[in-house]
Amino acid sequence: MPNRYKSFFDKFTNFAFVIPALVLFCIFNIYTFLDLFCLSFLKWDGLVGGASQFMGLKNYWAVFQDGIWWSSVWHAILITFLALTLQNLLALLLALCVDKIIRGQTVYKVIFFLPPVLSGIVVGLIWDWIFNGDYGLLNHWLTLLHLDQITRAWLADPLTAIYAVAFIHMWKGFGWGFVILLAGLQNIDMELYEASEMDGASWWSKSRYITIPLMIPIFVIVSILTILGTMQIYDLIVSTTRGGPGYHTEVPITRILHSMHGMQNYGYAAAQGIVFGIILLIVSLGQIHFSKKFKQD
Amino acid sequence: MLSRNNRDHFLTRVGVHLFLICVSVVCVFPLLWMISCSLKTQETIFNDWDLWPSQFHFQNYIEAWKGGNFGVYFLNSVFYTVMVIIGIVFFSSMAAYAFSRLEFRGKNFLFYLFIGTMMIPIPGAFVAIYVVINKLGLMHDVWGYILPQINGGLPFAIFMLKTFFDKMPKELEDSARMDGCNKWQIYWHVALPLAKSAIAVIVIFNALSVWNEYLLAKLILSDNLMPLQVGLLKFQGERITEYPQLMAGMTITMVPIIIVYLLMQKYIIKGITAGAIKG
Numbered sequence: 001m002p003n004r005y006k007s008f009f010d011k012f013t014n015f016a017f018v019i020p021a022l023v024l025f026c027i028f029n030i031y032t033f034l035d036l037f038c039l040s041f042l043k044w045d046g047l048v049g050g051a052s053q054f055m056g057l058k059n060y061w062a063v064f065q066d067g068i069w070w071s072s073v074w075h076a077i078l079i080t081f082l083a084l085t086l087q088n089l090l091a092l093l094l095a096l097c098v099d100k101i102i103r104g105q106t107v108y109k110v111i112f113f114l115p116p117v118l119s120g121i122v123v124g125l126i127w128d129w130i131f132n133g134d135y136g137l138l139n140h141w142l143t144l145l146h147l148d149q150i151t152r153a154w155l156a157d158p159l160t161a162i163y164a165v166a167f168i169h170m171w172k173g174f175g176w177g178f179v180i181l182l183a184g185l186q187n188i189d190m191e192l193y194e195a196s197e198m199d200g201a202s203w204w205s206k207s208r209y210i211t212i213p214l215m216i217p218i219f220v221i222v223s224i225l226t227i228l229g230t231m232q233i234y235d236l237i238v239s240t241t242r243g244g245p246g247y248h249t250e251v252p253i254t255r256i257l258h259s260m261h262g263m264q265n266y267g268y269a270a271a272q273g274i275v276f277g278i279i280l281l282i283v284s285l286g287q288i289h290f291s292k293k294f295k296q297d
Numbered sequence: 298m299l300s301r302n303n304r305d306h307f308l309t310r311v312g313v314h315l316f317l318i319c320v321s322v323v324c325v326f327p328l329l330w331m332i333s334c335s336l337k338t339q340e341t342i343f344n345d346w347d348l349w350p351s352q353f354h355f356q357n358y359i360e361a362w363k364g365g366n367f368g369v370y371f372l373n374s375v376f377y378t379v380m381v382i383i384g385i386v387f388f389s390s391m392a393a394y395a396f397s398r399l400e401f402r403g404k405n406f407l408f409y410l411f412i413g414t415m416m417i418p419i420p421g422a423f424v425a426i427y428v429v430i431n432k433l434g435l436m437h438d439v440w441g442y443i444l445p446q447i448n449g450g451l452p453f454a455i456f457m458l459k460t461f462f463d464k465m466p467k468e469l470e471d472s473a474r475m476d477g478c479n480k481w482q483i484y485w486h487v488a489l490p491l492a493k494s495a496i497a498v499i500v501i502f503n504a505l506s507v508w509n510e511y512l513l514a515k516l517i518l519s520d521n522l523m524p525l526q527v528g529l530l531k532f533q534g535e536r537i538t539e540y541p542q543l544m545a546g547m548t549i550t551m552v553p554i555i556i557v558y559l560l561m562q563k564y565i566i567k568g569i570t571a572g573a574i575k576g
Contacts, residue, residue: 011402013480017395018407020388021451027433028448029414032425039425048431094320097313104314110562111321114328117558117565119509121526122547125533126331129540135343137330171323176569183570232420235511239530253512256421266424273421280420 039270046266059271069272072250073279079166079251080230087170088222091177098178099185109182113175120172120235127168128240131155155240158248165249168236173229177222184218185211220291224284231280252276328551335544342540354541361545365536369521370528371549377443377514377524378507384447385503386496389454394484396455397462398470408459415452427516437519445513450503461495462488498568501561508554525550 040059044052063069098108115123130137133153142151154164192210201209234253237243243250252272259269334342335357336350345351362368395401396408426445435441465488473483489496511526518524523531529546536542558565 011400014395014399015401017399017484018392018401021392021411021455022407024388024444024448024451025411025414027429028426028445032422032429033419035428036419036421036425039428046428046431090320094317097317101310101313101317104317108317108321109566110559111324113562113566114324114555114558117505117554118328118551119511119526119554121509121511121529122551125529125543125547126327129334129544130327130330135540137346140346171327175324179566179569235509235526238511239533252420256424260424260427266428269424270421273419273424276420281417 036270036273039267040274042267044266045264046260052267055267059267060275062268063271063275068247068250069252069255071247072252072255073276075162075249076231076233076251078162079169079233080227082163082166083170083173083226083230084223087174088177088226090170091174091222092181094174094178095181095185098182109179112178115172116175118172121239123168123172124236124239127164127171128155131164131240156245158245161241161245161248165233165236165240168240169230169233172236173226176225176229180222180225181215181218184215188214216291220288223287223291227283227287228280231276231283331544331551332548335541335548337541339539339541357541357545358549361532361542361549365532365539365542365546367525367528367532367546367549370523370525373522374508374524374526374550377439377446378504380439380443381446381450381507382500382503384443385450385454386499388447389451389499390458390489390492390496391484392451393455393458394462394488396459397465398488399480408455411452411455415456423512423516426513430517436517437522439518439522441517442514442522446507446510450499450506453502454499457495457499458492461492465491494564497561498564501557501564502568504557505554505565 041055041057042052043055043059044050094108094112098105129135131154133139133151133156136154138154139151142148152160154160188211193206196206196210232253233251237249237251237254241249243254256269256272256276259265259272329348333348333350336353336355337345338352338354338357341351341354362371392411396404430436430441430445433441435444469487469491470483473487478486508524509526510524511530514524514527518527520531525546529543529550532539532546533543
């Protein structure tokens with residue numbers, strides 16, 4: 001009997017190591033997930049103890065009919081598309097360049113990864129100041145170049161606001177792709193290249209049969225990180241345009257926050273969050289599926 | 298033939314460096330411009346277009362620190378960063394040690410549950426976190442801000458440390474056990490000190506993300522508890538015309554990050570590549 005008791009005690013002390021992590025996990029992951037799910041069927045103003053009303057699927061139905069919501073999703077998709085193409089192309093180009101050079105690799109790595117370590121708020125405020133319509137450095141330079149006719153308040157003009165935000169986002173983000181792609185390139189076994197050179201392989205066939213196939217998993221990782229990071233863009237928006245002018249730079253997170261604190265409608269905010277989560281999941285899975293197909297061909 | 302080849306090679310190399318230098322300038326210039334503007338006066342900031350200010354008005358920093366309240370925000374940010382990191386390091390290392398070395402029921406299930414949540418993004422989670430914090434009575438409380446962030450850092454840290462502990466030689470623990478150490482002592486005196494390099498990566502990554510966090514702080518904390526990121530936007534909203542002081546506040550926010558980054562850049566870049574390529 002004492003032996004059995006001892007073994008139980010032993011197992012329990014083993015388990016005790018994970019208790020702190022598990023408690024937090026249950027509160028902030030499992031409970032919040034279930035709570036979010038339940039909330040999405042209710043109408044509730046966020047006051048603890050306040051009345052809530054069961055809505056069924058009405059919140060979801062309202063999300064589907066909410067034009068501003070879908071335009072905010074569209075804005076996030078637009079910025080994501082630009083980041084996936086322009087930003088990652090730049091990252092790849094830089095990685096290929098830095099991979100080739102011998103001296104200064106570390107210096108370039110440190111510099112290119114500087115914007116990603118800064119906060120979205122600080123980065124947004126810096127560029128807000130540079131893009132300022134009245135006192136901004138960009139307009140000053142354009143005036144010096146006699147391009148007065150295109151000067152404008154870049155972040156307040158409906159024509160340019162979303163692209164200015166996308167530019168800032170890409171400026172902040174390309175270092176991620178660069179560092180990961182460079183590591184991928186440097187991970188490729190040099191012997192593969194040497195062997196193919198002995199067989200007289202051209203630059204193109206080396207790229208086609210060695211570099212590209214080995215880099216595909218890395219491209220997938222970079223793409224998924226880009227998608228997840230860009231779709232959830234928020235800090236840059238709140239420190240530059242705050243969704244304006246009008247609704248021109250609204251993104252899903254700003255809309256969810258508006259439902260919470262603007263409309264006091266937590267059920268609706270939860271439904272938006274879940275719909276948005278599903279969109280992200282579909283996009284990520286689609287990306288993985290697409291790249292697997294590409295790999296087989 | 299050879300010399301011509303060499304010359305072409307030289308020219309490509311120069312071209313490559315020129316391109317890389319251009320991009321570097323685009324990366325660094327905005328930051329220098331911010332620092333430069335933080336040293337101009339309320340009058341010169343609107344018409345002094347030189348990167349090197351005509352005179353250095355360090356007064357802005359003193360005013361921002363005191364009058365702009367950035368001193369308070371700074372200490373708040375330091376406090377949150379330290380507390381979250383302490384929580385993450387201890388909770389994750391204990392859990393990772395147990396997942397790697399100790400036996401208990403449901404071990405694998407729990408481990409994959411932790412790691413699984415790392416992969417699935419729940420973009421609306423802050424709605425529910427806000428509600429839960431409210432229900433727990435932790436609204437406008439430092440713990441309401443610290444605990445969710447500890448939780449947020451755990452999966453990655455547990456994953457990293459478990460991989461590390463899995464590779465750690467068993468003999469070290471065996472000999473400690475012979476010397477009469479119990480498992481808490483082995484964890485504390487043997488495993489934890491050995492994991493220093495993995496812990497360094499965890500500390501740096503989480504320090505960056507806590508220092509830069511905005512949304513949760515905005516939702517949960519009240520005025521005098523705000524960290525720097527929220528303080529910056531509050532300052533900008535209330536004193537829109539005081540650009541030099543705002544720039545000084547931004548520089549105060551950025552400097553610790555830059556120092557940590559420059560000192561630890563090796564770990565940071567290693568951490569990303571290890572995380573991305575192996576994970």
